Amino acid sequence: MSTGFTIPNRLLLGPGPSNTPASVLAAMSQPTIGHLDPVFINMMDQIKQMLQVTFKTHNRLTMPVSAPGSAGMETCLVNLLEPGDQAIVAVNGVFGKRMVENVVRAGGVPIVVEFEWGRPVDPQRIKEVLNEHPQARLLAFVHAETSTGARSDAETLCCLAHERGVLSVVDMVTSWCGIEVDVDGWKADAVYSGAQKCLSAVPGIAPVTFSEKAADRIRTRTKPVQSWFLDMSLVMAYWAEGGQRAYHHTAPVNTLYAIHEALRLVLDEGLENRWARHKAAHEALVKGMESLGLSFLVEEPYRLPMLNAIKVPEGVNEAVVRNKLLTDYNMEIGAGLGPLQGKIWRIGLMGNNATVECANRAVSALDECLQALK
Numbered sequence: 001m002s003t004g005f006t007i008p009n010r011l012l013l014g015p016g017p018s019n020t021p022a023s024v025l026a027a028m029s030q031p032t033i034g035h036l037d038p039v040f041i042n043m044m045d046q047i048k049q050m051l052q053v054t055f056k057t058h059n060r061l062t063m064p065v066s067a068p069g070s071a072g073m074e075t076c077l078v079n080l081l082e083p084g085d086q087a088i089v090a091v092n093g094v095f096g097k098r099m100v101e102n103v104v105r106a107g108g109v110p111i112v113v114e115f116e117w118g119r120p121v122d123p124q125r126i127k128e129v130l131n132e133h134p135q136a137r138l139l140a141f142v143h144a145e146t147s148t149g150a151r152s153d154a155e156t157l158c159c160l161a162h163e164r165g166v167l168s169v170v171d172m173v174t175s176w177c178g179i180e181v182d183v184d185g186w187k188a189d190a191v192y193s194g195a196q197k198c199l200s201a202v203p204g205i206a207p208v209t210f211s212e213k214a215a216d217r218i219r220t221r222t223k224p225v226q227s228w229f230l231d232m233s234l235v236m237a238y239w240a241e242g243g244q245r246a247y248h249h250t251a252p253v254n255t256l257y258a259i260h261e262a263l264r265l266v267l268d269e270g271l272e273n274r275w276a277r278h279k280a281a282h283e284a285l286v287k288g289m290e291s292l293g294l295s296f297l298v299e300e301p302y303r304l305p306m307l308n309a310i311k312v313p314e315g316v317n318e319a320v321v322r323n324k325l326l327t328d329y330n331m332e333i334g335a336g337l338g339p340l341q342g343k344i345w346r347i348g349l350m351g352n353n354a355t356v357e358c359a360n361r362a363v364s365a366l367d368e369c370l371q372a373l374k
């Protein structure tokens, strides 16, 4: 087949995307059909159900937004905030900062609570800030900070917000399908994720889910959401059980075939088996990296299994190593961002790539590169 360009076969061990299983790509290459075709609508109902199972929720307002993870973030924030609303945002990395930017653009007033990059969000500090700002509309934070590899205690943070009648908005882009998420059990109100991290589907879809309380908030807004495309009130009827499936926008039909197949693979494996697989891969990576004398940015109890921030040794140019891995080993890893630029590598073991084999390949390739550059 001639496509006019040649795609290399990379091993994607960065912060996402992860490698897509063959059956997901095969699902995507089936014939395109109409997005109002009964066969397609039936498939969309199945996607909704599988999203509910993987998020552990019964939320009726659960759907895949036709855009990447960042659009999931924007969907949650623009729907729940009206101009002048206060939003407490915990920032311990790039994606917390992006949430602040979204709050501002939605006309909200951010109350920014900063934490050291590489550390989790401190629930004690958040408790104090919630007490200082009883009128805040919501609390937003990132469960799995992909820019640093730190895991925050989503359960405790959501419960703190819930106790005070404040809505919680949680970024589960990197955690979903890799470590436990329990939307109903944790009483999270608005959650978004992405397809290309631990689901190992193609990029471009943001699953979102809203609690009844969050849905009520959207219904009782006084001003319309400033984004027509992301306005949930326009698609709520569409996604309700037995809802009238009317035209809103053309769904990315083939991309959703891929999402359906990737979700099917997750449920086939079992969520808990999948979490255990991520954990085992991470443990193999830790063992290997420590044997090379390398150390981790994040303290052990807060480390994410699917995103490993490894400190660049003194005197090593991290970009040279990363480029050598890409060109000589067809292996992609991530760089540090913001204050961590030049200081860490980010090794992702996400979804399909969460295997001991991938972990060992990363260790031996990094070892060879470091030896060669000595």
Ligand SMILES: *Cc1c(COP(=O)(O)O)cnc(C)c1O
Binding pocket: 016, 068, 069, 070, 071, 073, 095, 142, 144, 145, 146, 147, 171, 173, 174, 194, 203, 204
């Ligand atoms: C990747 C990521 C996003 C953004 O997702 P895109 O699909 O790149 O828009 C948001 N939050 C976190 C924690 C991420 O890892």
